[in-house]
Amino acid sequence: MxxxxxxxxxxxxxxxxxxxxxxxxxxxxxxxxxxxxxxxxxxxxxxxxxxxxxxxxxxxxxxxxxxxxxxxxxxxxxxxxxxxxxxxxxxxxxxxxxxxxxxxxxxxxxxxxxEVSWLRINDITPAIEAFPLLEEFGVRGCGDTYRDGDLRLRPVKHDRLRVLRFESGGLPGAVVRAVGASELPALEHLELWLGVDEYGGNATVADLAPLLDGGRLPRLRHLGLQNSEIQDEIAGAVASAPVVAGLRSLDLSMGVLSDAGAEALLAGQPLTHLKELDLNHHFVSKPWIERIEHALGPHGVRLGLGSAMDYSGGTDEDEWRYVAVSE
Structure with missing residues (x-):
C-alpha cells in the first residue's frame, strides 16, 4: 500500500x-x-x-x-x-x-x-535501552510540529544495534546530534531522512560531522542522508568525509540535489569503491548525470539516478525544488 x-x-x-x-x-x-x-x-x-x-x-x-x-x-x-x-x-x-x-x-x-508531520513520537530512547539485544530499530515521524510530541532521542550506548533508521519529513537536529554522540560500535546501516525546517528538520551539516568523521561508527557500511532541503551542502560534506572510505553504499536520494551537489561529489574523494550510489529524486541536469555515469558506471557502481524532478513554473527554480517526504 x-x-x-x-x-x-x-x-x-x-x-x-x-x-x-x-x-x-x-x-x-x-x-x-x-x-x-x-x-x-x-x-x-x-x-x-x-x-x-x-x-x-x-x-x-x-x-x-x-x-x-x-x-x-x-x-x-x-x-x-x-x-x-x-x-x-x-x-x-x-x-x-x-x-x-x-x-x-x-x-x-x-x-x-x-500525515507523517502529525506523528507525535515522543522520546524513543527508552524503547532502545529496554532491549539490549536489539539489532534493528526504525521510527517514522517528524519533529516539532507539536511541541509536546517532539521526536526525541538521548545519546545511547548499545552494543548490538546494526540497523538504525529514521523516516521523517522533519528530523530535529537534536536527534541527529544524539545519534552522533551515541556509542553504537556494531552499527552497519544508518538511514536519516532529514526533511525540511517547516516540519522540524533543522539539522545542519555541522550536526552531521560526528557521523561523517568515521571514528564513532567503525563498522558502518551503508549511510543514508536523505530527503533533505540542504542536499547540496550534504553532498559537499560527504565528498571529503572519512566515513565514506568504509562504505559499500551511499544514499543521498529523496532531496533537492542539484548540479552543485553533483559537482561536489565528483570533485571529492573517489567513490569508485562503492557498490551502490542512490541519488533518486534529484534536480540534477542531464549533462551532470552523464558525468556521474561516466565517472562511476565503468567501475561497477550501481547508480540510482532516474529522471530529474520537475520544478518548472517559477522564476526562481530553488523555490520549486521539493523533498520526497515532508508533510
Whole structure:
C-alpha cells in the first residue's frame, strides 16, 4: 500500500514477512503462524472497540512473546489521534517478556492514515535501552510540529544495534546530534531522512560531522542522508568525509540535489569503491548525470539516478525544488 506521501506500509522487516494481528477474539493461538516466523504488526485501525492497550493484551495472550523476533507498531490510536507515549510505556514495561526481540519499528503509518508531520513520537530512547539485544530499530515521524510530541532521542550506548533508521519529513537536529554522540560500535546501516525546517528538520551539516568523521561508527557500511532541503551542502560534506572510505553504499536520494551537489561529489574523494550510489529524486541536469555515469558506471557502481524532478513554473527554480517526504 502506498500512501499519498510516497511512504509504504512495511511488508518485510528484519528478513521476515509482516503479519498484522487480527483485531478480534479469534483466530485461536494454534491457527496463527509460529511466533518467530513473522514480524508481528499491531494496528488499531481507528477501531473504538480495540484501543491499543486491549490489542497489546490480546497479542501477549495469544502469541508466545518469548519467541517473537520482530515487532511493528502501526496506527495505535482509536478515533481521535493520540501521541505514541502510552504505547511506548506499554512496550518498555513488558520488555522482559520479549527476550528474543531483535527488531522494532515504530509508526508504520501511511499518509491515508496520518500525515507523517502529525506523528507525535515522543522520546524513543527508552524503547532502545529496554532491549539490549536489539539489532534493528526504525521510527517514522517528524519533529516539532507539536511541541509536546517532539521526536526525541538521548545519546545511547548499545552494543548490538546494526540497523538504525529514521523516516521523517522533519528530523530535529537534536536527534541527529544524539545519534552522533551515541556509542553504537556494531552499527552497519544508518538511514536519516532529514526533511525540511517547516516540519522540524533543522539539522545542519555541522550536526552531521560526528557521523561523517568515521571514528564513532567503525563498522558502518551503508549511510543514508536523505530527503533533505540542504542536499547540496550534504553532498559537499560527504565528498571529503572519512566515513565514506568504509562504505559499500551511499544514499543521498529523496532531496533537492542539484548540479552543485553533483559537482561536489565528483570533485571529492573517489567513490569508485562503492557498490551502490542512490541519488533518486534529484534536480540534477542531464549533462551532470552523464558525468556521474561516466565517472562511476565503468567501475561497477550501481547508480540510482532516474529522471530529474520537475520544478518548472517559477522564476526562481530553488523555490520549486521539493523533498520526497515532508508533510
Amino acid at each position: 502506498t500512501g499519498p506521501d510516497g511512504i509504504d506500509h512495511i511488508e518485510e522487516f528484519h528478513g521476515l514477512p509482516v503479519l498484522t494481528l487480527p483485531r478480534d477474539e479469534t483466530p485461536a493461538p494454534e491457527t496463527l503462524p509460529e511466533p518467530d516466523a513473522v514480524a508481528w504488526r499491531l494496528d488499531c485501525g481507528w477501531d473504538q472497540e480495540w484501543p491499543f492497550a486491549r490489542l497489546w493484551r490480546r497479542f501477549t495472550d495469544v502469541v508466545d512473546t518469548e519467541r517473537v523476533r520482530a515487532l511493528v507498531i502501526g496506527p495505535w490510536w482509536c478515533g481521535e489521534y493520540s501521541e505514541l507515549r502510552p504505547v511506548l510505556e506499554l512496550i518498555v514495561a513488558d520488555a522482559a517478556r520479549f527476550p528474543a526481540l531483535r527488531a522494532l519499528f515504530l509508526a508504520d503509518v501511511v499518509g491515508e492514515e496520518c
